[in-house]
Amino acid sequence: MPDGIPGTKDEFVVQMKKITKVYPNGVAANQGVDFNLRRGEIHALMGENGAGKSTLMKMLFGLEQPTSGEIIVNGETLNISSPSVAIAHGIGMVHQHFMLVPSLSVAENMVLGMVPTKSGTFIDKNKAIEITKEYAEKFNLHVEPEAKVMDIPVGMKQKVEILKALVRGAKILIMDEPTAVLTTQETSELFVELKNLKNQGYTIVFISHKLNEIMEITDRLTIMRNGRSMGVYYTKDVTKEEISRLMVGRDVVLTVQKDKAVPKQTILKVRDLEYVNEWGKKMLDKLSFDVRAGEILGIAGVEGNGQKELVDMLFNFNIPNSGTVTVNGTSILGMPQQQIRNLGVSLVPEDRMIYGIAASASIEENVISDRSNEKRFNNGPLFNMKAIHEEADRLIKEYAVLCKSRKQHVGMLSGGNIQKVVVAREFSNDPVLIIADQPTRGIDVGATEFIRKKLVELSRSGIAVLLVSADLNEVMELSDSLIVMHNGQIAAYFDDTANLTDEIMGEYMLGLKHQSKEEVRRVCHD
Amino acid sequence: MTKKRQIKFTLIRTLVAISIALLVAALLIFISSGGSTFAEKLNATKEALKQMLIGPLFRMSEKKGTSFEAKRFTEILAAMIPTTFTGLSVCIMFAANQFNMGAEGGIMLGAFVSAMAAIYLPLPAGLHPVVAVLLGGLAVGIVMLIPAVLKAKLNVSEMVCSLMLNYIIMYVIKFLMNTYLADKSKGQIMSFPFRETSVISPIVDNKIFSGSKLTWGFVIAMIAVVLCGLFMYRSRWGYAIRMIGINQDFSKYSGMNVAGTIILSQVVGGFLAGAGGGIEMLGRYNTFSWSALPGYGWTGITIAILAGNNPYMVPLAAFFMAYLSKGCDLMATYAKVPAQLISIVQGVIFLFFAAEQFLSGYKQKLVVQSAQEEIARQNAAKAQEG
Numbered sequence: 001m002p003d004g005i006p007g008t009k010d011e012f013v014v015q016m017k018k019i020t021k022v023y024p025n026g027v028a029a030n031q032g033v034d035f036n037l038r039r040g041e042i043h044a045l046m047g048e049n050g051a052g053k054s055t056l057m058k059m060l061f062g063l064e065q066p067t068s069g070e071i072i073v074n075g076e077t078l079n080i081s082s083p084s085v086a087i088a089h090g091i092g093m094v095h096q097h098f099m100l101v102p103s104l105s106v107a108e109n110m111v112l113g114m115v116p117t118k119s120g121t122f123i124d125k126n127k128a129i130e131i132t133k134e135y136a137e138k139f140n141l142h143v144e145p146e147a148k149v150m151d152i153p154v155g156m157k158q159k160v161e162i163l164k165a166l167v168r169g170a171k172i173l174i175m176d177e178p179t180a181v182l183t184t185q186e187t188s189e190l191f192v193e194l195k196n197l198k199n200q201g202y203t204i205v206f207i208s209h210k211l212n213e214i215m216e217i218t219d220r221l222t223i224m225r226n227g228r229s230m231g232v233y234y235t236k237d238v239t240k241e242e243i244s245r246l247m248v249g250r251d252v253v254l255t256v257q258k259d260k261a262v263p264k265q266t267i268l269k270v271r272d273l274e275y276v277n278e279w280g281k282k283m284l285d286k287l288s289f290d291v292r293a294g295e296i297l298g299i300a301g302v303e304g305n306g307q308k309e310l311v312d313m314l315f316n317f318n319i320p321n322s323g324t325v326t327v328n329g330t331s332i333l334g335m336p337q338q339q340i341r342n343l344g345v346s347l348v349p350e351d352r353m354i355y356g357i358a359a360s361a362s363i364e365e366n367v368i369s370d371r372s373n374e375k376r377f378n379n380g381p382l383f384n385m386k387a388i389h390e391e392a393d394r395l396i397k398e399y400a401v402l403c404k405s406r407k408q409h410v411g412m413l414s415g416g417n418i419q420k421v422v423v424a425r426e427f428s429n430d431p432v433l434i435i436a437d438q439p440t441r442g443i444d445v446g447a448t449e450f451i452r453k454k455l456v457e458l459s460r461s462g463i464a465v466l467l468v469s470a471d472l473n474e475v476m477e478l479s480d481s482l483i484v485m486h487n488g489q490i491a492a493y494f495d496d497t498a499n500l501t502d503e504i505m506g507e508y509m510l511g512l513k514h515q516s517k518e519e520v521r522r523v524c525h526d
Numbered sequence: 527m528t529k530k531r532q533i534k535f536t537l538i539r540t541l542v543a544i545s546i547a548l549l550v551a552a553l554l555i556f557i558s559s560g561g562s563t564f565a566e567k568l569n570a571t572k573e574a575l576k577q578m579l580i581g582p583l584f585r586m587s588e589k590k591g592t593s594f595e596a597k598r599f600t601e602i603l604a605a606m607i608p609t610t611f612t613g614l615s616v617c618i619m620f621a622a623n624q625f626n627m628g629a630e631g632g633i634m635l636g637a638f639v640s641a642m643a644a645i646y647l648p649l650p651a652g653l654h655p656v657v658a659v660l661l662g663g664l665a666v667g668i669v670m671l672i673p674a675v676l677k678a679k680l681n682v683s684e685m686v687c688s689l690m691l692n693y694i695i696m697y698v699i700k701f702l703m704n705t706y707l708a709d710k711s712k713g714q715i716m717s718f719p720f721r722e723t724s725v726i727s728p729i730v731d732n733k734i735f736s737g738s739k740l741t742w743g744f745v746i747a748m749i750a751v752v753l754c755g756l757f758m759y760r761s762r763w764g765y766a767i768r769m770i771g772i773n774q775d776f777s778k779y780s781g782m783n784v785a786g787t788i789i790l791s792q793v794v795g796g797f798l799a800g801a802g803g804g805i806e807m808l809g810r811y812n813t814f815s816w817s818a819l820p821g822y823g824w825t826g827i828t829i830a831i832l833a834g835n836n837p838y839m840v841p842l843a844a845f846f847m848a849y850l851s852k853g854c855d856l857m858a859t860y861a862k863v864p865a866q867l868i869s870i871v872q873g874v875i876f877l878f879f880a881a882e883q884f885l886s887g888y889k890q891k892l893v894v895q896s897a898q899e900e901i902a903r904q905n906a907a908k909a910q911e912g
Contacts, residue, residue: 337780
């Protein structure tokens with residue numbers, strides 16, 4: 001492992017030693033992670049979503065505090081209790097989602113929290129503009145000081161963010177997926193600027209999972225997987241294939257017993273789905289696939305490659321620019337959720353706290369949310385409370401939800417039990433198609449196993465299952481056939497998952513390989 | 527948190543909020559009371575507080591001592607009638623996360639429409655007040671479609687819209703009264719008298735209770751409380767209203783009709799406010815002479831917040847507010863304290879309830895306590911298994 005040499009230009013500006021972070025909900029996001037930065041380097045922090053990159057950097061920037069471990073900045077052991085402490089020690093962060101006030105000018109945003117004043121009362125706008133111009137020139141980052149932030153392009157917003165950090169005296173810049181929102185041209189512009197900063201002695205942490213960019217711009221890289229560091233490497237010494245293997249491997253292989261699938265008629269038919277997001281980025285690119293009754297079709301891929309957008313389209317949370325989606329021949333694009341559900345479509349949503357539950361309502365109220373209008377639960381204008389109690393108790397028992405009673409607030413349950421409540425509702429309404437989006441993310445092993453078994457059981461009973469998961473283990477174990485998404489396209493289709501390896505998957509997931517049109521076309525069974 | 531602790535927390539929070547409010551009130555009374563020396567002022571404050579706190583139920587006289595005063599009690603109950611309705615109205619709208627402030631204009635419009643029905647509709651006794659009150663409620667329910675539909679379809683703030691609507695309602699009524707409907711033979715702006723068939727009669731009418739205005743409207747209000755409770759906790763519509771109030775994204779994803787429910791909550795809320803206005807008007811008055819917003823709608827907001835949007839708690843909260851109001855009136859009469867103080871006391875209580883973070887440190891402690899017990903219990907269960 002490359003080390004720093006004290007007293008030379010290779011000395012460490014940041015050392016994070018044995019960092020462990022356990023969130024209040026019990027998720028261990030970092031486990032004994034070592035991370036260090038040398039002065040004047042561009043250091044990539046790589047890993048899939050949920051690998052713990054952001055958590056690690058949030059601790060360095062003071063947004064989170066480590067449960068245990070040590071952070072040393074410029075030789076001084078620090079307790080970084082808030083971002084202001086981090087800023088005082090020369091650490092700045094450029095967030096993926098810009099932290100700017102849209103209605104204020106660039107110059108005003110630059111000086112937020114450190115406003116220059118005339119005689120102590122009035123904002124000195126000219127001074128703010130002067131400061132902005134001075135820094136823009138010094139670092140060769142061109143911005144328009146007097147333009148309103150809402151009127152400037154994304155690339156310039158990012159420059160404003162970088163300048164903001166520099167004005168506050170940052171010597172170490174943490175950049176959270178800076179290229180995710182940029183066009184190709186803006187990206188190459190950014191790289192020139194970053195190299196320029198590096199030459200002036202600034203240290204940059206570059207969080208990303210785009211291999212080409214990492215190879216182009218970074219000096220060293222740290223790879224993370226499942227909250228652990230997989231090692232530190234010189235960028236010039238490793239190949240893309242090695243990185244991909246380190247990033248997307250499986251640690252523990254949980255196996256689920258399942259018989260061979262006997263797919264029947266097509267239930268979900270997606271054709272030529274296209275979607276361009278509000279920033280003009282193409283998120284779905286002529287996406288076509290089928291899901292048949294009795295099979296589990298898995299969608300693998302690094303997050304942000306169109307999976308979220310796809311699921312949004314399937315449940316009318318968004319409308320595509322073109323393409324068709326049918327369930328048993330009925331087009332569901334733009335259809336109210338009630339009608340989509342009436343067709344027998346169930347969704348286990350990715351974000352269970354936002355879509356999956358009403359946290360301050362009881363378990364009972366949560367499991368009947370999709371069926372409260374059904375005849376069996378109503379006696380004329382009033383609820384049939386007996387039937388509702390029975391339904392709730394039955395589901396709690398069948399899905400082994402650990403709780404005090406059906407009256408307990410769902411928000412009081414553990415993550416795994418909350419997800420069991422969601423799954424209990426979504427699996428029990430006689431679906432013909434289940435869309436399971438990250439069904440076991442962040443929940444305990446017991447609940448994970450339970451939900452996976454249920455999914456297999458349901459598919460074998462003739463239900464079509466679309467499984468979207470960033471968990472390679474899950475998607476490879478559960479799926480009967482599998483597609484890999486990359487850049488809004490299907491990069492690969494495998495009609496049999498038995499002989500797949502992590503290496504093959506990794507290459508398609510990170511865009512190193514792409515199957516031919518004919519091979520991909522096989523996922524449409526018409 | 528366990529249910530017991532939840533109740534304990536709510537109870538303690540309520541008591542602390544009221545205590546602080548009373549303390550602030552005592553301080554203000556002390557400052558504004560007559561008397562030149564400290565002892566005199568203290569005595570006056572004591573006297574005033576006594577009037578405010580026990581005066582609504584007991585008559586205090588030097589000669590006869592303290593005695594229960596049934597008439598004052600019935601006056602408090604009578605005062606609860608309109609505020610119970612507005613409280614219910616606000617509960618249902620707030621439960622859906624719809625901050626509609628239209629109960630104030632609603633009660634005035636309901637009173638006006640019912641009054642017109644009482645004057646101009648020739649109907650038999652018994653049926654007449656029922657039709658009049660229903661018309662009042664319906665009128666307001668329909669008017670509330672304006673903020674409700676604008677919110678559901680165009681995402682216009684229902685708060686701003688309904689707030690402005692209150693004044694539109696008030697001025698339209700004033701215009702109609704001044705120009706067309708006033709009884710020109712009277713010295714002030716008032717309508718022709720109601721038909722006798724339209725009267726909502728007092729529950730008891732004897733010498734002791736004469737003029738207390740405790741009408742059958744009170745019984746109707748209590749029935750409305752039960753109906754609203756059933757609606758909110760035992761019907762699919764109330765369920766949808768509450769779920770949308772808790773998490774609108776969840777409700778949409780679950781397939782509920784979010785826009786329709788948002789509209790429904792405000793129409794039902796409007797109906798309740800309007801019906802309350804009608805009942806108040808036909809029970810207490812025999813001509814329509816309101817020329818300004820009556821204030822019951824604002825009280826309704828306080829009541830709904832005190833009741834935690836739970837219809838079953840509305841009578842308690844309404845009683846509390848009516849009691850406090852009566853106490854302050856008495857204090858103004860007998861202890862030379864300005865009656866405006868009630869607004870300040872109300873304001874302080876409102877403040878402490880509206881501030882959700884109030885005593886949140888204490889709540890956190892209870893949550894942690896519960897969590898620790900839970901973990902201990904799980905460990906114990908594991909130990910037993912192992």
